[in-house]
Amino acid sequence: MKSPSSGPGPDPAVPAPGTGAPPPLRALAAPVRGRLALAVGLQAVAALAGVVPFIAVSLLADRLTDRVPAEADTLWPLVVLACAAGLVALVCGTAAGALAHVADNDLQLTLRRRLARHVGRLPLGRLTEKGTGEVKQAVQDDVGALHTLFAHTLLDVVAVLTAPVLALAYLVTVDWRLALLAVVPLALGVLLFRRAMSGAAAQMAEFGAALGRISAAAVEFATGIAVFKSFGRGGKAHERFVRATEGFADFFSGWVRATLVSSTAAVLVVAPAVVLLLLTAVGAVFVTQGWTTGAELVPFLLLGPAVAAPMGVVGPRIQQIRAGQAAAVRITELLDAPTLPEPATPALPDGHHISLRGVSFSYDGHTDVLDGVDLDLAPGTVTALVGPSGSGKSTLASLLPRFHDVTAGTVTLGGADLRDIPATELYRRVGFVLQDVRLLRASVADNIRLGRPDATDEEVERCARAARIHDRVTALPDGYATELGTAVTLSGGEAQRLSIARALLADAPVLVLDEATAYADPHSEALIQDALSALAAGRTLLVIAHRLSTIRSADRIVVLEDGRVTEQGGHDALLAAGGRYAALWDAQGSPDDVREGSAR
Numbered sequence: 001m002k003s004p005s006s007g008p009g010p011d012p013a014v015p016a017p018g019t020g021a022p023p024p025l026r027a028l029a030a031p032v033r034g035r036l037a038l039a040v041g042l043q044a045v046a047a048l049a050g051v052v053p054f055i056a057v058s059l060l061a062d063r064l065t066d067r068v069p070a071e072a073d074t075l076w077p078l079v080v081l082a083c084a085a086g087l088v089a090l091v092c093g094t095a096a097g098a099l100a101h102v103a104d105n106d107l108q109l110t111l112r113r114r115l116a117r118h119v120g121r122l123p124l125g126r127l128t129e130k131g132t133g134e135v136k137q138a139v140q141d142d143v144g145a146l147h148t149l150f151a152h153t154l155l156d157v158v159a160v161l162t163a164p165v166l167a168l169a170y171l172v173t174v175d176w177r178l179a180l181l182a183v184v185p186l187a188l189g190v191l192l193f194r195r196a197m198s199g200a201a202a203q204m205a206e207f208g209a210a211l212g213r214i215s216a217a218a219v220e221f222a223t224g225i226a227v228f229k230s231f232g233r234g235g236k237a238h239e240r241f242v243r244a245t246e247g248f249a250d251f252f253s254g255w256v257r258a259t260l261v262s263s264t265a266a267v268l269v270v271a272p273a274v275v276l277l278l279l280t281a282v283g284a285v286f287v288t289q290g291w292t293t294g295a296e297l298v299p300f301l302l303l304g305p306a307v308a309a310p311m312g313v314v315g316p317r318i319q320q321i322r323a324g325q326a327a328a329v330r331i332t333e334l335l336d337a338p339t340l341p342e343p344a345t346p347a348l349p350d351g352h353h354i355s356l357r358g359v360s361f362s363y364d365g366h367t368d369v370l371d372g373v374d375l376d377l378a379p380g381t382v383t384a385l386v387g388p389s390g391s392g393k394s395t396l397a398s399l400l401p402r403f404h405d406v407t408a409g410t411v412t413l414g415g416a417d418l419r420d421i422p423a424t425e426l427y428r429r430v431g432f433v434l435q436d437v438r439l440l441r442a443s444v445a446d447n448i449r450l451g452r453p454d455a456t457d458e459e460v461e462r463c464a465r466a467a468r469i470h471d472r473v474t475a476l477p478d479g480y481a482t483e484l485g486t487a488v489t490l491s492g493g494e495a496q497r498l499s500i501a502r503a504l505l506a507d508a509p510v511l512v513l514d515e516a517t518a519y520a521d522p523h524s525e526a527l528i529q530d531a532l533s534a535l536a537a538g539r540t541l542l543v544i545a546h547r548l549s550t551i552r553s554a555d556r557i558v559v560l561e562d563g564r565v566t567e568q569g570g571h572d573a574l575l576a577a578g579g580r581y582a583a584l585w586d587a588q589g590s591p592d593d594v595r596e597g598s599a600r
């Protein structure tokens with residue numbers, strides 16, 4: 001089935017003329033514009049030259065059927081002209097295709113490099129918020145859409161728009177009435193197509209958005225399946241993906257149904273067979289009536305279908321053009337997303353004391369998720385964040401590894417504002433272990449080595465032992481060399497312990513830890529608690545506590561409510577105070593019900 005294409009009309013994805021900024025497509029193509037322009041020129045020459053042999057054949061037919069037979073001398077130049085023009089068409093067409101492909105290849109490389117560099121400098125918060133689907137779509141699908149546009153569609157459109165101009169000009173010189181007839185299918189096709197495509201700009205925007213949703217859901221599906229499966233809920237993993245594809249199928253079939261009749265009619269009236277039939281029938285009448293000669297009808301039969309061809313070719317290509325424009329908008333948006341500003345005058349921390357002063361943060365610029373938080377994390381201490389769901393614990397913790405920058409106030413490490421510490425220096429000092437563990441498609445050893453690629457095998461193994469994952473690794477088919485994500489999928493608990501080994505090896509003195517929620521398997525939970533104790537030793541730790549039993553011995557427990565610190569102190573003091581913490585403690589049941597442990 002043909003896919004609906006859009007007709008002329010304003011496209012919301014493309015800035016209106018006069019808004020100053022160049023349209024994203026033109027701006028992205030700027031580095032290769034010269035070569036693309038040359039390819040377009042060559043393609044136009046090829047298209048024009050491609051018409052010449054048909055004109056030459058028509059002239060030959062005319063001379064051969066003349067009452068006075070033509071001299072051979074007058075025929076040969078036409079044959080040579082036809083051959084020469086055919087050769088020019090071949091050479092120029094091939095050169096145009098090669099040039100466009102080389103230019104596009106360079107453009108793809110440049111864009112992918114720019115995107116990779118830029119994404120690497122985006123705040124981590126932006127990547128976790130929007131999902132990796134956005135990046136995958138830009139780097140892979142959108143750059144691919146630009147390839148289709150620049151290396152194929154552009155030249156196709158130039159060819160089918162140029163050739164008919166010369167063909168029609170010649171046909172007018174032969175018989176203007178039949179030439180007019182040759183234009184009728186084209187005009188009819190345009191009318192029908194416009195009707196089919198009314199409102200296509202909005203549909204196209206929805207088309208792109210629906211594809212984006214599938215792309216994001218596919219990445220989520222692919223990355224989340226291991227964890228879902230480790231909980232025996234493999235079917236859950238693809239629910240969102242299935243919903244996204246069903247939504248797309250519904251939207252698309254509705255669109256196709258609404259435009260099917262007129263778009264099919266548009267394609268039909270410009271089909272070469274239909275045009276040929278029309279010209280032959282009317283031409284026969286012209287010849288029998290003596291209004292034209294049989295020889296004069298020949299060029300119409302040869303070139304007539306080419307006059308209407310743009311409709312058949314450009315119509316479907318409009319969809320590719322719009323897809324390319326939408327892809328350019330998405331790529332530009334990603335490239336324009338603000339990066340974490342690198343400090344003008346970099347500062348290095350002196351020690352590892354963390355201090356938050358008057359910290360506020362808002363995701364949307366209106367509602368404060370954190371409001372005037374003051375907090376100190378002394379080196380070598382464990383601070384636990386507790387509070388109701390949505391109180392801002394994860395947000396507060398995410399400020400330390402600079403997933404986001406504060407909206408107001410300051411966060412300092414060793415006296416230096418986080419915004420003044422170069423990113424590499426910051427990540428050397430502040431590590432994080434999140435619940436949502438991301439493992440790379442690489443060997444177990446390389447996964448552990450992520451923060452310190454030069455670590456020796458002995459160091460990797462020492463950290464794996466401390467994280468209680470060594471025994472599981474040695475049971476894998478190739479031990480530490482086992483590739484993850486292909487033959488072997490780790491369970492959620494195992495993946496968590498692997499990420500703890502990773503953090504141990506990276507050895508950042510400050511660590512943010514999103515404590516794992518309860519695992520179904522008590523053995524796995526016990527192993528994780530042991531691994532965390534190893535990780536906490538000697539570090540400054542900020543732990544988001546979901547179960548209070550695990551943080552009883554924390555140096556300081558901080559209670560967050562509605563983005564404000566409402567209580568802080570040791571476990572016993574907070575219980576004695578009988579405030580919010582005591583209420584939370586009671587709400588989680590008797591401590592004896594829960595396995596006792598500590599974050600230390």
Ligand SMILES: Nc1ncnc2c1ncn2[C@@H]1O[C@H](COP(=O)(O)OP(=O)(O)OP(=O)(O)O)[C@@H](O)[C@H]1O
Nearest residue numbers: 129363364369387388389390391392393394395396
């Ligand atoms: N990326 C985001 N964009 C917009 N709002 C967000 C984002 N992340 C969190 N929020 C909002 O910020 C508030 C605090 O969320 P946060 O995740 O920090 O709370 P929490 O205490 O960690 O909750 P939980 O214990 O359920 O994980 C909530 O109202 C949440 O909806």
